[in-house]
Amino acid sequence: MKLWLLRHAQVQVPAGVCYGVSDVLACEQSTQKAAAAFAVFPQPGSVIWSSPLSRAWQLSQALHGRRADLSVPRADARLCEMNFGIWEMQAWDAIARTAFDAWMADFTHHRFGGGESTHEVICRVGQALDDARALNVPEVVWVTHAGVIKAVQYLLATGGNELMIRPDQWPQDAPAYGGWMALEI
16 A cells, blocks of 8 residues: 655744644645645545644545545544644744653654653554554555654654663654655555
8 A cells, every 4th residue: 555645735834843742723725735746646546634723634535526436435533643732833942951861862762842752652653554554445545744754664663662762763854835745655
């Protein structure tokens, strides 16, 4: 199965702000541009799952508007970005260095900002990945976020067998806003 990982367009949030699960909008023009650029790729009948956060949902709707031969997008909360708790909507550079150090010291289980741990993100993304595989269709499109895309890469690289995640094991690359990647799973 081919899994398309499509990242939402540029958000309407100042640069340098942590927005994780905060429900912020993406730029409508960038969303339409991303939908137009990506729309040529999925096979007819491909299944679309989307994070329910507005910035991803906007793009899933724009894509379906251009490609009615794709499934109606289905919202799936497992495709949401990581929850950064009290750090949501705060400037990254205003977050105490000690908070980052605590996260890096226990990258697997520490709930950065009191929200969600890396392990929890990987578990929910892994469940969604298992459910996508069970669809037994040629192509699935996930309209999602950088953190989810990195979690999928991590799961595929490790086979989901790594219980302890170190910061140096976490994928560094994700598509730019409005960009995508395709993985065979």
